[in-house]
Amino acid sequence: MDLDWSDEDEAFRRDARGWLEDNMPQRPLPSGDTRHGFAAHLEWEHRLFEDRWAVVSWPEEFGGRGASLWQWLIFEEEYYRAGGPQRVTQNGIFLLAPTIFEFGTPAQQARILPRMAAAQDLWCQGWSEPGAGSDLAAISSKAERTEVGWRLTGQKTWTTRGAFCTHLFGLFRSDPHATRHQGLTYFLVPLDAAGVTVRGFGRLDGDEGFAEVFLDGVEVEDDAVLGGVDSGWSVAMATTGSERGLTLRSPGRFLAVADRLLALYRQKSVDGPVPDATLRDRVVRGWMDAAAYRLFTLQTVTAIVGGARPGPESSLNKIWWSELDIRLHEAALALQGEEAEVDDSWMRGFEFSLSGPIYAGTNEIQRNIAAERLLGLPRG
Numbered sequence: 414m415d416l417d418w419s420d421e422d423e424a425f426r427r428d429a430r431g432w433l434e435d436n437m438p439q440r441p442l443p444s445g446d447t448r449h450g451f452a453a454h455l456e457w458e459h460r461l462f463e464d465r466w467a468v469v470s471w472p473e474e475f476g477g478r479g480a481s482l483w484q485w486l487i488f489e490e491e492y493y494r495a496g497g498p499q500r501v502t503q504n505g506i507f508l509l510a511p512t513i514f515e516f517g518t519p520a521q522q523a524r525i526l527p528r529m530a531a532a533q534d535l536w537c538q539g540w541s542e543p544g545a546g547s548d549l550a551a552i553s554s555k556a557e558r559t560e561v562g563w564r565l566t567g568q569k570t571w572t573t574r575g576a577f578c579t580h581l582f583g584l585f586r587s588d589p590h591a592t593r594h595q596g597l598t599y600f601l602v603p604l605d606a607a608g609v610t611v612r613g614f615g616r617l618d619g620d621e622g623f624a625e626v627f628l629d630g631v632e633v634e635d636d637a638v639l640g641g642v643d644s645g646w647s648v649a650m651a652t653t654g655s656e657r658g659l660t661l662r663s664p665g666r667f668l669a670v671a672d673r674l675l676a677l678y679r680q681k682s683v684d685g686p687v688p689d690a691t692l693r694d695r696v697v698r699g700w701m702d703a704a705a706y707r708l709f710t711l712q713t714v715t716a717i718v719g720g721a722r723p724g725p726e727s728s729l730n731k732i733w734w735s736e737l738d739i740r741l742h743e744a745a746l747a748l749q750g751e752e753a754e755v756d757d758s759w760m761r762g763f764e765f766s767l768s769g770p771i772y773a774g775t776n777e778i779q780r781n782i783a784a785e786r787l788l789g790l791p792r793g
Contacts (some may be wrong), residue, residue: 416711418487425484427492429466435496436460439713443474444761445501446622451577454501458532468506469531475522476530486663493669501574505529505536507660509582512652516599516640530722537567539602540581540649546571547775549584549649550593554628556585556600562634565600565608568627573622573772576613579604582652584645597645601637608632620694636757656773657726659714660736664707670741671703671760674748677759681748702737709733725786728779734778735769742766 418426438457443450461467462476470485471477480488500506508530512520528534545551554567565585575581581602588596604611608631613624640648655661678696681687709730717723742763746753753760770776784790 418483421479422483422487425480426487429469429488429491430495432464433467433491433497436464437495437554437568438479438498441496442498445499445622446574446616446620448621451501451574451622455532455581456500457498458502460533460682463541467502468510468534471510471526471530475526483651486665486710486714489663490665490668493663493665494672496669501577502529502532502535502572503661504538504742505534505580508538508652508655511655511660512639512648513597515651516648518636521601521636521639526568532789534580535574535578536580536582537575537578537604537624537626538574538652539572541571542568542792543570547732547778549653549774550597550646552586554585555589556587556598562632563598563600563637565602565628565631565633568625570625572624572626574622575604575611575626576622581626582639584649584690587645588643591643594646596643597649598642599639599645600633601639601658602628602631602633606631606633640775651733653774654723654727657731657779658723659710659730661719661773664703664710667703667706667734667737667741670738671700674699674741674745677745677748687748689747691730692744692747695740695747699741699744702733702740706733706737728782729787731773732776732779732783735766735773738769739763 442453442457445454449557458467465476465478465489467472468475469480469488470482471479473479478484506529508670510526517525525534529536536702539554540549540552542552542554545553552567554565554569557564557566557739558784567585569575569581569583572581581604583602584597585600586596587598590596602609604626608629610627610629611624612627613621615621678687678692687693713723713726713730731736742759745759748765749756749759781792785792
């Protein structure tokens with residue numbers, strides 16, 4: 414693995430850094446999981462798209478720059494170094510889009526990707542269902558054949574930002590007689606279709622973006638199927654691989670948090686030694702673990718560029734970044750002490766980090782995958 418950036422990559426970094434310095438919002442945006450915050454984030458996403466920074470690695474015909482995966486990593490590093498806002502389009506751009514590039518027809522790609530890049534169509538993920546949280550193969554929402562397409566019925570829950578989105582992607586059981594991982598089809602569903610009801614609900618922190626989505630005989634055409642009828646499991650695994658692996662949580666996100674943690678430690682040290690001597694080790698470990706995650710990602714990109722496909726290693730990746738996020742924020746709260754209760758600059762990040770071991774497949778499930786598919790251990 415070559416750790417030296419090319420002259421072209423360094424020029425890309427300078428361009429990205431310069432644009433971000435000139436265009437970054439001057440004040441932190443409100444939470445993208447609130448209605449007014451989501452609208453503010455969309456204004457930012459539109460600015461990114463207008464100057465072709467929204468999807469840098471996509472082909473130009475879809476709104477990108479045709480940048481390499483290496484340059485995408487560079488942009489992510491610069492984005493978070495500059496304090497870039499969370500991307501409210503991430504479920505579409507970082508999760509669904511790689512799946513459309515792999516499984517979508519040319520017509521689907523031409524119809525969906527440009528509008529996704531421009532933040533005109535906003536996508537949420539329809540995985541979880543009542544009684545089928547982390548067990549994706551246990552879903553019961555169904556798809557029935559009609560003369561002109563499909564009729565969808567069921568309920569999706571814990572749909573992140575579903576209250577604000579325009580479209581949903583998810584799995585539906587198209588063959589009720591097939592075994593658990595068979596007979597599933599991956600559908601792309603407009604949320605303004607007849608028979609769709611979106612019911613938002615608030616979280617304990619007051620944010621309102623989560624939603625339940627009810628589908629009561631929703632009619633869609635055949636071009637709403639992504640990747641083939643009854644082939645949804647393999648298509649969904651490609652999406653979850655993106656969610657757990659390369660695209661959803663880039664190293665730049667955690668490198669920026671680790672740098673903030675170091676700055677906080679130095680700030681607290683100005684007034685004298687930090688009372689808890691173990692905090693120094695926790696801060697150093699957090700910085701080292703963030704750097705290790707970056708190196709692991711560089712190794713992953715090296716393999717992908719060489720023709721490999723992401724595999725069960727993405728489960729290890731997901732365990733690492735989700736638990737790293739908690740450790741970084743716990744160290745910051747310990748450094749702040751009682752101040753953390755009145756200064757939410759770290760507290761909200763800590764609260765969100767606690768969800769990391771749950772979303773994208775619980776870490777208990779990811780450990781099972783790693784044990785069985787990477788270590789070859791028998792099923793428990």
